[in-house]
Amino acid sequence: MDNSSHAPRGLRKALLASAVSAALITGSLLLPAADAQAENAVPTYQPWTGTTQGKATQKLIADLKAKIAQAEKDQAASPDFLDDLKKTLNEYEAATMVSQAQPFLDNFSDGEFTTNATWKVTAGQWQVDKSGSNRGLVSKIRQQANLNNLLGNLLNPQGTQQQGTGAQYAAIYTKAKLPGAFTASTKFTSKDRYGGLQLSLYQGASAQNQYRVAYQPGNNQGLMLQKVTANGATTLGAYNGAINLEDGGAHELTMTRDANGKMTVLLDGQLAINASDTSLKGDLDGILITNVGGSYWLREVSVKPLQ
Known part of the structure; x- marks a missing residue:
C-alpha cells in the first residue's frame, strides 16, 4: 500500500530531501534494484574529482529529471510525491549547481x-x-x-x-x-x-x-x-x-x-x-x-x- 500521499507534507518533504541528497552521493535514486545490486556491473558514474564534479552533478540531475518524467508518464508513484520530489530537486539544483563561471x-x-x-x-x-x-x-x-x-x-x-x-x-x-x-x-x-x-x-x-x-x-x-x-x-x-x-x-x-x-x-x-x-x-x-x-x-x- 502506498502511504506516501497520506504522510504529513512537511515530513514527506524532509524524507524527499534526504532521498535526493543520498541519491546525489550514490547515484542510485530510481535506478532499478537489479542494476544497483549487480556485482559485475560497469559503473555508470566515475569518481567526482577536480573539475569533473560539476559535470557529474549536472548529468545526475538530468538523469533524475528524466526518471521523474518517466514515472509521471507511467503513473508509477503518487503525483504529490513526484511534485515534491521535483521541487526538492529544483531547489537543490539552484543552490548547488556548479556555474560555468570561473574565479x-x-x-x-x-x-x-x-x-x-x-x-x-x-x-x-x-x-x-x-x-x-x-x-x-x-x-x-x-x-x-x-x-x-x-x-x-x-x-x-x-x-x-x-x-x-x-x-x-x-x-x-x-x-x-x-x-x-x-x-x-x-x-x-x-x-x-x-x-x-x-x-x-x-x-x-x-x-x-x-x-x-x-x-x-x-x-x-x-x-x-x-x-x-x-x-x-x-x-x-x-x-x-x-x-x-x-x-x-x-x-x-x-x-x-x-x-x-x-x-x-x-x-x-x-x-x-x-x-x-x-x-x-x-x-x-x-x-x-x-x-x-x-x-x-x-x-x-x-x-x-x-x-
Missing part, C-alpha cells in the same frame, strides 16, 4: 597587466608599480567634478586626450566569465583625499549593466553600492559617513551578492552596506575599475563564487 585573481606581481589577465585601458594612464610600500596597478587623476554617475560604454576607448595625462577619469577592464553570486574585492592604497575609486562587475559588450561599489573619500557618503543599466545608476545602499583611507596602508573593499540577490559591502572585513537586487540575471562578463579622481595603487583584484 578570478590578479595581484600584478608579474609586473604587467596586458597578459594573464589581459586588462585594457580605455581612459587615463595605468601602469604597474613594484617599488616601495605603494605598489600594484597605479592610476593618478587630478580632482574632477562629480563623475560618480558614469554609466555604460566605458569599455570603448575615450579618445587621445582621455587616454593621456589630461583625462577626466581613468578606466581599465578585463573580460572574464564570472558568477552572478560572487565575492568581489580589491586591495588598494589611496593617496589623495578626493575623487573616488569604483569597482564594477559588468554584463554586456559595453558594460551597460553593472553592479558597482564606489569609495568616495571626503564625501559624506563614503561608500555607495549601485546598479547601473541603460536607464542610469540606481543607488542600492550607502554608508552615510565620511571614510578616509589615506593613511599609507592597504585596505580591502569587498562586494558580495548571493543567489537570492542579497548584497553587502565590507571595508576591511567590516560590514558597511546591506542591500538587495535581483534584476541582473545570469553570469557576468568582466571587471571594470574606474578612477574618478585621486591616486590609487591596486594591489589585488579578485572575484570568486559566493559559497
Whole structure:
C-alpha cells in the first residue's frame, strides 16, 4: 500500500530531501534494484574529482529529471510525491549547481597587466608599480567634478586626450566569465583625499549593466553600492559617513551578492552596506575599475563564487 500521499507534507518533504541528497552521493535514486545490486556491473558514474564534479552533478540531475518524467508518464508513484520530489530537486539544483563561471585573481606581481589577465585601458594612464610600500596597478587623476554617475560604454576607448595625462577619469577592464553570486574585492592604497575609486562587475559588450561599489573619500557618503543599466545608476545602499583611507596602508573593499540577490559591502572585513537586487540575471562578463579622481595603487583584484 502506498502511504506516501497520506504522510504529513512537511515530513514527506524532509524524507524527499534526504532521498535526493543520498541519491546525489550514490547515484542510485530510481535506478532499478537489479542494476544497483549487480556485482559485475560497469559503473555508470566515475569518481567526482577536480573539475569533473560539476559535470557529474549536472548529468545526475538530468538523469533524475528524466526518471521523474518517466514515472509521471507511467503513473508509477503518487503525483504529490513526484511534485515534491521535483521541487526538492529544483531547489537543490539552484543552490548547488556548479556555474560555468570561473574565479578570478590578479595581484600584478608579474609586473604587467596586458597578459594573464589581459586588462585594457580605455581612459587615463595605468601602469604597474613594484617599488616601495605603494605598489600594484597605479592610476593618478587630478580632482574632477562629480563623475560618480558614469554609466555604460566605458569599455570603448575615450579618445587621445582621455587616454593621456589630461583625462577626466581613468578606466581599465578585463573580460572574464564570472558568477552572478560572487565575492568581489580589491586591495588598494589611496593617496589623495578626493575623487573616488569604483569597482564594477559588468554584463554586456559595453558594460551597460553593472553592479558597482564606489569609495568616495571626503564625501559624506563614503561608500555607495549601485546598479547601473541603460536607464542610469540606481543607488542600492550607502554608508552615510565620511571614510578616509589615506593613511599609507592597504585596505580591502569587498562586494558580495548571493543567489537570492542579497548584497553587502565590507571595508576591511567590516560590514558597511546591506542591500538587495535581483534584476541582473545570469553570469557576468568582466571587471571594470574606474578612477574618478585621486591616486590609487591596486594591489589585488579578485572575484570568486559566493559559497
